[in-house]
Amino acid sequence: MKRIATCFVVLGLTASAAMAEVAPGSIQFEEGAVAQSLTGTSGNPAEGRTIMTTKSVGNCVSCHAATDYADVPFAGEVGPLLDGAGSRWDEAQLRGLVVNPKMTFEGTVMPAFYKVDGFNRPGDAFTGKAAPADLPPLLSAQQVEDVVAYLMTLKDE
Template identity: 65%
Template sequence: MKRHVAWACLAATFAASAATAEIAPMDVKFTDTGAVTESLTGQPGDSTKGAEVAATKSMGNCVACHVVSALDAPFQGNVGPELNGAADRWDEAQLRGIVVNAKHTFEGTVMPAMYKTGPFVRPGDAYTGKAAPADLPPILTAQQVEDVVAFLMTLKEE
């Protein structure tokens, strides 16, 4: 009897970890239009944490290029489109694709891929002028991507 319980617990643990397995940056699947239909984590995003990522320089720093009226961040940029009303213009899968790697949706964009580990063109080691010493990590984690998407889904036209 104890073996059956142990196997059941092991199977349940394995099933739970498989259900929440994170999709690695190189395994993300894009549609023909650049959308990413599958959650990167299997967990819902937290819009409050997503707002923090979008407004924080050391994280996503979305406000460096985009205006987001919902954020109390100084010096918001105007390089990218305003994100006010983003949820009215794009659906969740499209927003996830844009955050992961906007080049799949907008070929000539200067927006960096937030969830990519390569291949890169001439990746550098900060501002040293030297090549990167190792593989570069993604700018955001998979859960941070989901959090930013959850935040963007709250940005509706008023």
């Protein structure tokens, strides 16, 4: 009985450690990179592709094109081509670029997808009024990990 109880305690600690999420304000950048997973859970590349190519979620496709999602209409050309992104940058660098690209490329127009403060005059949709409350991040911590996992699959051949 003692062995079973110990097993449940260990499993419970492991599960709670895996579910711990790094809050947007607690991100540690090192030269633009974010080494620590935001969730402690591996990202799902298929979900990451969906997030990137869905205009109502990540909307990455509006600025970035990639051969892998050439089937998605109206890919943008504002941002760099993402073919080979997983070869150009490592996982920590990609995570940093998704969390807040201005930490690497100061003048970029790419939005920070996991940021909740430091905005200039955030508005309330198209009302012309200030946002009524704190803004949530554009993507959840797990969605960031999913996008990073997908980007890591985009390797040079």
